[in-house]
Amino acid sequence: FLRENGDALYGAKPTPPYVYELDRIFLAEKPNRVYIIVLDPKRYAGEELPFQNIPHEPLSARFLGSGAPVKVRWTKTLEGDPYWGVTVPEGIGSCAALVVEVKIAAEQVSFLAIDA
Numbered sequence: 001f002l003r004e005n006g007d008a009l010y011g012a013k014p015t016p017p018y019v020y021e022l023d024r025i026f027l028a029e030k031p032n033r034v035y036i037i038v039l040d041p042k043r044y045a046g047e048e049l050p051f052q053n054i055p056h057e058p059l060s061a062r063f064l065g066s067g068a069p070v071k072v073r074w075t076k077t078l079e080g081d082p083y084w085g086v087t088v089p090e091g092i093g094s095c096a097a098l099v100v101e102v103k104i105a106a107e108q109v110s111f112l113a114i115d116a
Contacts, residue, residue, distance in 0.1 A: 004065035008035035051084040056104040064099040
């Protein structure tokens with residue numbers, strides 16, 4: 001895992017607190033990159049993982065281990081909030097974790113505040 005996905009861990013830092021609960025999914029960052037670390041990805045096979053209130057347009061995305069491209073759907077919710085939808089492939093197999101690297105123009109990731 002570390003040989004293929006070490007970039008998401010070594011030299012990366014945690015993102016600012018992300019208030020939406022995503023079971024066994026963690027975010028890390030480096031300049032101009034967000035890493036989505038999915039533990040036990042088989043449980044999410046074929047599903048779109050929702051990431052709300054990330055205002056940065058994804059420039060590109062790939063699976064860190066294989067380099068295969070990943071489509072990140074960038075849209076807005078019904079309330080007008082920015083939204084990333086990242087689909088975990090159906091045939092994910094039995095890997096214990098996967099990492100998606102998303103390139104963004106911003107030096108650091110930020111999350112929009114939730115309206116109370």
